Amino acid sequence: MAPQSSTESADAPPPPEAVFGLLWPGKAAALAEAETPSRARCACDLAGDESLVIEGDNLDALKLLQAGHAGRIKLIYIDPPYNTGAEALYPDDFAAPRVGRRQAKGGEDRGRLHAAWLNMTYPRLILARRLLRDDGVIFISIDAAELANLILVCDEVFGEANRIEVFSWVRTTTPAALAGKTKKVVEFLLCYERQRSGQVYRGVEKPVRSAxxxxxxxxxxxxxxxxxxxxxxxxxxxxxxxxxxxxxxxxxxxxxxxxxxxxxxxxxxxxxxxxxxxxxxxxxxxxxxxxxxxxxxxxxxxxxKARYGPEALPNLIDAKVGVGTNETATAELRSLLGDDFADLARRMRPKPVSLLSYLIEAVCGPDDWVLDFFAGSGVTGQAVLEGNARAALCRRFILVQSPQATGRADCSTIAEIARRRLDAVVARLGHGAGAGGPPYGLVKLEPA
Ligand SMILES: C[S@@+](CC[C@H](N)C(=O)[O-])C[C@H]1O[C@@H](n2cnc3c(N)ncnc32)[C@H](O)[C@@H]1O
Incomplete structure (x- = not known):
């Protein structure tokens, strides 16, 4: 190691070139944003014991949830916009110049895109971490567009030592050949523990071989x-x-x-x-x-063997562990909402319930809290409700979804899609969903 110069002191901040990590324009403001008060308020109590669907911006919701839920959540799953610019029911193109996609592919514009996406993501991850229990786990869905940036920013927020895995999830069995070069079969799930521990994740049980x-x-x-x-x-x-x-x-x-x-x-x-x-x-x-x-x-x-115990999670998530694809997910949402919603279900780009059930069963105990603050169509709520009904459990969820417009008069926001989905699931499950009482509460954030 190089000797310290006489001007360096142990307390002085390290020179910028000695800091390892990701820097981007706006990072300091994004960090400060995590510490400012919420711009929204909530007329009711967010600290109760029932599951919640919160309609509002997730940055405000994460701030408001700190009072009652800091250190309480066992599992956070998020599926944020991937920043691909692909057509979807919600914006997925951060700060892209509106002069056409060609320009957005250039180096400087790509940089602007990444920075804007990171400025959105960074304060939310900081706040999310505070909601996790010490033995809490976060899974984040992402594709190649922001994978590298997300790993670096999560290493900073959660600690590289707490990075458990970068899972690959088989998202389709019928991939298109992109410009004849590759077929995108998988996307990714980053997994971090708040504090790396010896906890064992429960995968599926190996089938018994009889002979x-x-x-x-x-x-x-x-x-x-x-x-x-x-x-x-x-x-x-x-x-x-x-x-x-x-x-x-x-x-x-x-x-x-x-x-x-x-x-x-x-x-x-x-x-x-x-x-x-x-x-x-x-x-x-x-x-x-x-x-x-x-x-x-x-x-x-x-x-x-009478039974094999559950296996450790393979870092490939696919049909072998009982998890479906994007196609499965779209069909599930369509079957719950009705055929009239086929196009909306596709543009929602939902995840399959089996993916969420797999993650929840891997880490959650019988009465743990699960949070999804990019809730979309509410798939995480469905997985919790169905898991509770299947095994008479009492897990609770908090979903946050902005009132993003859908362009449909009969179901005007994405938050409403989530509510419809959960209502359909509750109706299907009957009493199993909520042990007699309402299985979740609905909350709208209002300007403070
Ligand atoms: C990829 S989708 C999630 C899909 C979801 N996993 C599902 O299976 O339906 C991302 C969702 O996050 C929502 N979203 C984006 N920014 C948000 C914000 N600031 N606050 C709340 N929701 C937001 C979008 O409207 C969209 O519904």
């Missing part, structure tokens, strides 16, 4: 005694005489007569063969609920 062989030709011959009742079988009821069984490759000897009744060996089963297991291990496995199965009269035993 793991207990014999292995290269093992030395040995004897195993399976206790009476421990071995299930497809053999018919009756006696099974001692003798040589198995196949040319797998020799099995039954050392004492046995008996089958009702799909089970009701006598102890004494077998000799080239087993993978010794007697003590067999007994330990049986005590853990492992199932031993003999399918045919060859008496070759196989085993199946």
């Amino acid at each position: 793991n062989p207990l014999l292995n030709q290269s093992n030395p011959p040995g004897e195993l005694v399976f206790p009476a009742g421990a071995v299930t079988t497809a053999l018919p009821d009756g006696a099974v005489p001692a003798g040589a069984y198995g196949s040319a490759a797998y020799v099995v000897e039954l050392l004492a007569d046995a008996r089958v009744e009702g799909g089970r060996f009701v006598s102890a089963l004494r077998l000799r063969g080239r087993f993978r297991w010794r007697q003590a291990y067999l007994e330990a496995q049986l005590a853990m609920g492992v199932v031993i199965y003999i399918a045919t009269a060859r008496l070759i035993p196989a085993y199946a």
Whole structure:
């Protein structure tokens, strides 16, 4: 390390060239913005115990939520505008000059776009972090347009050491070839913990394989005694005489007569063969609920674990873990709102309920709070309501969505789309959704 010059003191701020991180025009003002009071007010109590849909700007909502919810939220999921300029029901083109897309692709204009998007995102992330519990987790959906910037700004806000993963989510199975160069199959989910801890995320359970062989030709011959009742079988009821069984490759000897009744060996089963297991291990496995199965009269035993525990999350999120795509999500929203809303559902660019359920089940306990402050059509609320109904849980959600106009007279804002979606879900779930009372409250922010 270079020696300190005599003019440097330990308290002096580091020179700009020594600071690692992302700088952009307007950053200082965006930081200050997080500390200014909300420009909106709310006529009712935001600190209660019920789920909420808040209609208003999320910067104001995040400020107003601090009083009652700081350090209370277990999971934040957000799906902000990606700043791609793509056609959507909401603005997705930050500070782009309105003189055509060609200009916006130039270097200086790209810089303006990124800076404006970061100025929107930065104070919201700072405020969001304060709402997380110490063991809270945030997932942020994003695509390649702002991925690099978002990682750097999140590293600053949440700490690089608290960055858990950059997940890839398979967003489509029918990608278009962009200018013949690439097909965009995945987008991303950044995941940070407020304070990195040893908490384990619950993925899906591995399916049970029913036929793991207990014999292995290269093992030395040995004897195993399976206790009476421990071995299930497809053999018919009756006696099974001692003798040589198995196949040319797998020799099995039954050392004492046995008996089958009702799909089970009701006598102890004494077998000799080239087993993978010794007697003590067999007994330990049986005590853990492992199932031993003999399918045919060859008496070759196989085993199946009773259950595998949930797996750690793979960093690819796709159909293999039960999560759908953009196409699934649009169809879900359309089916809840009606065919008349097909175009609106597509332009909403929603996420599938299965994605949100997957994230919620991975980290949340039975009565945790979940926050989504770019709520769009309210998919996060649907996932919480359905999860509660499925397993009689009491998780609560807070959704924030601005009253962005849709251009439709019969459903004039995106916040209204979210309300309609949640009403349709509640109607479908009946009492399961809200344990008797209203499953969520509606709140509108007003100018302060
Ligand atoms: C990508 S969409 C979210 C889609 C959502 N995940 C879903 O599945 O329906 C982003 C949403 O954030 C909303 N939004 C953007 N800026 C906002 C702000 N400042 N306050 C509140 N909502 C905002 C947009 O209107 C849009 O509905």
